[in-house]
Amino acid sequence: MTILNSFAQLKTVPGLLFQELLDGARNKARVIDSGEAVVSVLCAIFMAHQLQLPHVGWAAFSGYMVMRSHVWISLERGMLRVMGTISGALLAEFLAVGSRGTLYSSLVFGLVATVCLYLALTTRHGYAWLFMGITFTMVSMDGIEHGMHTVPYFAQARIFEVSIGTSCSIVVSALSTVLIRRRLFALADAGRVKASGSAPYFCWHKKAGFHALQGGIALALVPIAWRELSIASLSQTVITIMAVMTIPLNAINLSRHPSSIKITHRFLGCFLGASLAFIAITLGQINPGLIYAVLVLGIFIGRTIENSGTLTFKYVGTQLTLALLVSLTPDHAHFINVDPGFSRLSGIMMGILLLEPTRLLTLKVLTMCRKPHSGACVGYRR
Secondary structure (H helix, E strand, C coil): CCHHHHHHHHHHHHHHHHHHHHHHHCCHHHHHHHHHHHHHHHHHHHHHHHCCCCCHHHHHHHHHHCCCCCHHHHHHHHHHHHHHHHHHHHHHHHHCHHHCCHHHHHHHHHHHHHHHHHHHHHCCCHHHHHHHHHHHHHHHHHHHHHCHHHHHHHHHHHHHHHHHHHHHHHHHHHHHHHHHHHHHCCCCCCCCCCCCCCCCCCCCCHHHHHHHHHHHHHHHHHHHHHHHHCCCCCHHHHHHHHHHCCCCHHHCCCCCCHHHHHHHHHHHHHHHHHHHHHHHHHHHCCCCHHHHHHHHHHHHHHHHHHCCCCCCCHHHHHHHHHHHHHHHCCCCHHHCCCHHHHHHHHHHHHHHHHHHHHHHHHHHHHHHHHCCCCCCCCCCCC
């Protein structure tokens, strides 16, 4: 399935999303979960402002993404997110990609991304490997764009922001588990976290390896694109490639490629979130309090969609919320602007432009190699 086919199927989305919202509003567990996400994000924003962190949005992101339906799940997810962030930041400082040439940067980007993606797909604690790769590429891109002198500051700030948002999620999740969920729902098995679709550590997974290599090649092109095209910021591009290439192991199908669907849903969710932010900012000119009302409503809607009964639109809800947060949770209230939301969209488009041709080309090469009479790959055996 190509990216164009995925976009062509979007015409059925509005009605289905509306139905998901109605179903979610009737489900007590989903309402409570959405409410927890709202409280967690607001706590993260408040704490980030109190501690004067440089990027409040990243604390809000963690406050949203770590929150799950049981404190033990939130705790494990939060620990993996923080561990991955710390590891990626330290690796970026150690390899000092921004102080070397473009060729070195591309090779390191490709190697680190391939390894992290493969381990994110196949291991029990893949969430940590995903954030190691994301943090490494983000911090390294900042060093490439602004010089290596910014890397220690950016790396430390990211660690603090993620830690604050994660801490808020765990506290809110713990309080909700004890005070609300334990009284309303049976939670005997809720704390057991399963690694669905993960392969054993010692088992090499051929399709996952090729899938990770596709993402690594696309990320290797990012430093080259920055140099040749003089694009201001490619942070959202590297995040997009890492995120959409992380799919359940049992969903990998080299001919259909679920990442095409995922990147389409990422674009749609970001567009909806940026549009909602535009509405909030417009209403804010009448009454500033309306901005925060729309923010709360948007988080609630996004989490409700994310908790849908099927996997079809979960990612739309996640990206709707994150695009809304990046627009409405700036470092200072008077900097509230819809531009970051649409900047996120442009980063996604750049990710599409790098990832899709890479995916199609590598898949074509693999197909040629599998033909018994093809001379394209001498010595290849199935």
